[in-house]
Amino acid sequence: MIYVLHDEASKEFLSIRGELHKYLIRVRRHKVGDVVNFRAKKELSILHSYEITEVDGRSLELKLLTSVAQETQSNKKLHIAWCVIDAKSIEKVLPMLSEIGVTKITFISCERSQNNFKLDYERFERILEASMQQSGRSTLIEFAASKNIKTFLGEYPDTKVFDFCDNILESNAGVATVLIGCEGGFSKEERTLLQTQENFRLATPMVLRSESAVVAVASKILL
Numbered sequence: 423m424i425y426v427l428h429d430e431a432s433k434e435f436l437s438i439r440g441e442l443h444k445y446l447i448r449v450r451r452h453k454v455g456d457v458v459n460f461r462a463k464k465e466l467s468i469l470h471s472y473e474i475t476e477v478d479g480r481s482l483e484l485k486l487l488t489s490v491a492q493e494t495q496s497n498k499k500l501h502i503a504w505c506v507i508d509a510k511s512i513e514k515v516l517p518m519l520s521e522i523g524v525t526k527i528t529f530i531s532c533e534r535s536q537n538n539f540k541l542d543y544e545r546f547e548r549i550l551e552a553s554m555q556q557s558g559r560s561t562l563i564e565f566a567a568s569k570n571i572k573t574f575l576g577e578y579p580d581t582k583v584f585d586f587c588d589n590i591l592e593s594n595a596g597v598a599t600v601l602i603g604c605e606g607g608f609s610k611e612e613r614t615l616l617q618t619q620e621n622f623r624l625a626t627p628m629v630l631r632s633e634s635a636v637v638a639v640a641s642k643i644l645l
Contacts, residue, residue: 423450423556424459424556424557425461425469425555426461427460427551427554428442429462430462432470435483435484436460437484439482443480452482454477456473457472458484466560467491467492468489468491468492471486472484472487493561494558496522500526500597501525501527501528502519502524502640503528503599505529505531505571507535507539507604507605507633508536509542511632513546517552517553517556518637519563520553520554521553521557522644523559523645524640526563526564527565527566528567530570530574531567531570532603532604532612533611547562571615574601575615575616581601583601584600584622584623584624585607585621585623586607587622588623589621589622590623591639597643600639601619602632604632624638
């Protein structure tokens with residue numbers, strides 16, 4: 423764990439109890455004199471370093487040493503337009519997308535998206551927070567929604583499309599916004615809308631699931 427998210431980070435003294443106390447002492451095996459880094463959700467750009475001053479069976483006492491503006495994020499920005507798939511599949515890859523450095527995800531209700539998929543953005547954020555503490559990232563992925571591909575393209579006309587084609591994505595392609603379909607791909611009507619967009623594929627003969635494609639494309643562009 424690179425840092426700990428705590429609502430009271432920035433205060434001169436912190437008192438840690440409960441599950442976080444157990445984790446820091448029993449799992450991380452911290453002791454008096456160790457320095458532990460914290461960030462507060464309200465101001466993620468500030469890294470607070472605390473020294474453990476006292477440990478007992480129920481609590482952990484810490485004193486603030488320094489507070490420094492220190493952002494950790496990708497040098498590149500990538501906005502993924504993702505046709506909605508099963509939320510459980512999204513949740514599995516969210517930590518990877520956070521670690522890779524994806525900036526924003528807009529979920530789009532495409533024609534082949536199942537209408538019963540409900541996205542829990544609060545749960546998504548909790549998943550991201552756990553990942554950020556492990557990877558060190560100091561910014562949350564931004565989430566948005568769009569009712570269909572036509573609407574999204576109206577807002578982001580330079581969107582590139584991941585699809586079956588002859589054009590292979592190069593690592594230095596400079597893609598800023600990419601559209602990735604759901605299971606089953608795009609419908610005939612959606613392909614008509616996408617005819618004027620630049621498209622690409624990856625250099626693989628295999629057909630990727632939507633969540634696999636998102637991770638692979640993000641990795642190719644950002645890493």
